Amino acid sequence: MEREVATLFAPQILERNPDIVGVMFIMKIDPSKISTSITPFAMIDEHSALPQEQEILFTMHTVFRVNEIKQTPDNSRLWEVNLTITDESDPQLAGLTDHIKKEISGRGWRRMGKLMLKVGHFDQAEELYNELLENASDDRDRAFIYHMLGMMKNDQGEYQQAVNLYKKTLEIYRKTLPEGDASLAPTYNNIGQVYNNMGEYSKALEYYEKDLEIAKKALPPTHPSLANSYNNIGLVYYNMGEYSKALEYYEKSLKIKEKALPPTHPGLAASYNNIGLVYSSMGEYSKALEYYEKDLEITKKALPPTHPDLATSYNDIGLVYSSMGKYSKALGYFQKSNSIREQALSEKHPNLAITYSNIGDVRRLMGDYEKALAFHQKALNIQENVKCNPLECATTYMNVGETYREMKDYTTALTYYQKGLKIREEKL
Numbered sequence: 214m215e216r217e218v219a220t221l222f223a224p225q226i227l228e229r230n231p232d233i234v235g236v237m238f239i240m241k242i243d244p245s246k247i248s249t250s251i252t253p254f255a256m257i258d259e260h261s262a263l264p265q266e267q268e269i270l271f272t273m274h275t276v277f278r279v280n281e282i283k284q285t286p287d288n289s290r291l292w293e294v295n296l297t298i299t300d301e302s303d304p305q306l307a308g309l310t311d312h313i314k315k316e317i318s319g320r321g322w323r324r325m326g327k328l329m330l331k332v333g334h335f336d337q338a339e340e341l342y343n344e345l346l347e348n349a350s351d352d353r354d355r356a357f358i359y360h361m362l363g364m365m366k367n368d369q370g371e372y373q374q375a376v377n378l379y380k381k382t383l384e385i386y387r388k389t390l391p392e393g394d395a396s397l398a399p400t401y402n403n404i405g406q407v408y409n410n411m412g413e414y415s416k417a418l419e420y421y422e423k424d425l426e427i428a429k430k431a432l433p434p435t436h437p438s439l440a441n442s443y444n445n446i447g448l449v450y451y452n453m454g455e456y457s458k459a460l461e462y463y464e465k466s467l468k469i470k471e472k473a474l475p476p477t478h479p480g481l482a483a484s485y486n487n488i489g490l491v492y493s494s495m496g497e498y499s500k501a502l503e504y505y506e507k508d509l510e511i512t513k514k515a516l517p518p519t520h521p522d523l524a525t526s527y528n529d530i531g532l533v534y535s536s537m538g539k540y541s542k543a544l545g546y547f548q549k550s551n552s553i554r555e556q557a558l559s560e561k562h563p564n565l566a567i568t569y570s571n572i573g574d575v576r577r578l579m580g581d582y583e584k585a586l587a588f589h590q591k592a593l594n595i596q597e598n599v600k601c602n603p604l605e606c607a608t609t610y611m612n613v614g615e616t617y618r619e620m621k622d623y624t625t626a627l628t629y630y631q632k633g634l635k636i637r638e639e640k641l
Contacts, residue, residue: 356385395431412602440469482511524553566595607636
């Protein structure tokens with residue numbers, strides 16, 4: 214389709230609905246870089262009912278690399294996405310594709326469910342796995358399905374349900390397997406992850422260390438699963454405020470991933486993000502930004518534009534800029550994060566509360582107290598009614614208290630400070 218045709222249609226549609234934005238894809242196709250063994254597209258204007266639209270039909274396996282995303286100069290609600298077609302011989306694409314194929318292992322519906330979880334289609338994945346559970350023929354199938362449903366519930370922030378599902382998996386496995394069997398490691402790891410998300414760090418370490426003990430015996434020293442085990446223990450130590458230990462485990466994890474994974478794999482992005490988080494907490498902001506930018510570069514290439522991990526990347530960069538006193542920049546990144554999370558997550562997801570709280574705090578720092586309180590209240594509406602990390606709720610209470618203090622409403626400020634302090638005394 215010619216650009217002029219696209220720019221004719223898009224404004225008409227935008228005028229009908231003020232709540233949407235338009236996206237125009239501009240595709241660069243160099244025939245000399247396309248393998249002769251494939252036919253990725255065909256002009257179909259001669260066969261179309263409306264030949265003036267000059268339509269092009271692409272095959273389902275056609276892959277484009279995203280080069281740039283920008284607003285059009287004439288319409289702030291119309292965006293351009295510049296794409297370049299890739300060849301199947303592209304070494305980065307081939308490496309990443311092969312690795313993801315291995316990660317999304319299995320056959321038929323099992324593989325489809327894993328793919329749905331990978332791209333964040335949780336509702337469809339839950340529907341599929343519940344259907345598979347009803348028709349499961351034996352305990353081993355049920356254990357697998359409980360495990361996958363547990364992963365999904367963890368991603369949705371429904372942590373107690375996730376623990377219950379994982380423990381059903383363990384219960385089945387323990388009937389037939391010895392305690393140190395390699396098949397138990399993924400479930401130990403995932404239970405540890407949920408307890409970490411719930412702020413129960415001693416329980417998280419207990420399960421993570423069981424996972425690591427099995428992984429070190431069962432896997433080669435450069436296996437990606439071993440990297441994940443080190444990474445997760447690092448995360449618990451980070452949450453406990455033991456930054457040097459956290460950095461030690463994160464760097465062990467990164468060292469393995471840099472050898473085992475292709476350069477655009479999301480697992481590498483996660484390691485860069487975690488190391489950035491440690492440096493940020495230690496006050497080394499330039500180092501933190503260095504690692505966060507590496508994370509963001511990979512995440513934008515490897516994941517869909519509304520994936521929750523991309524929201525996390527934007528949120529963390531916003532936190533660094535806030536700590537550096539660059540509040541306008543921080544707000545911009547928090548708003549990008551919030552936009553994605555509101556699209557990708559349920560309205561009661563704990564991570565959405567984190568973004569609301571961060572926006573509220575930076576609004577306070579900018580002196581915009583009414584907006585600060587509005588966003589903090591949105592955060593508390595989630596945190597007070599959903600099982601989430603209590604320390605995050607405590608942070609929101611403290612931020613609300615600080616906002617009221619700056620507004621010279623000392624009585625209300627004291628009430629919120631006391632709420633936050635009570636939680637911290639119980640959990641730390």
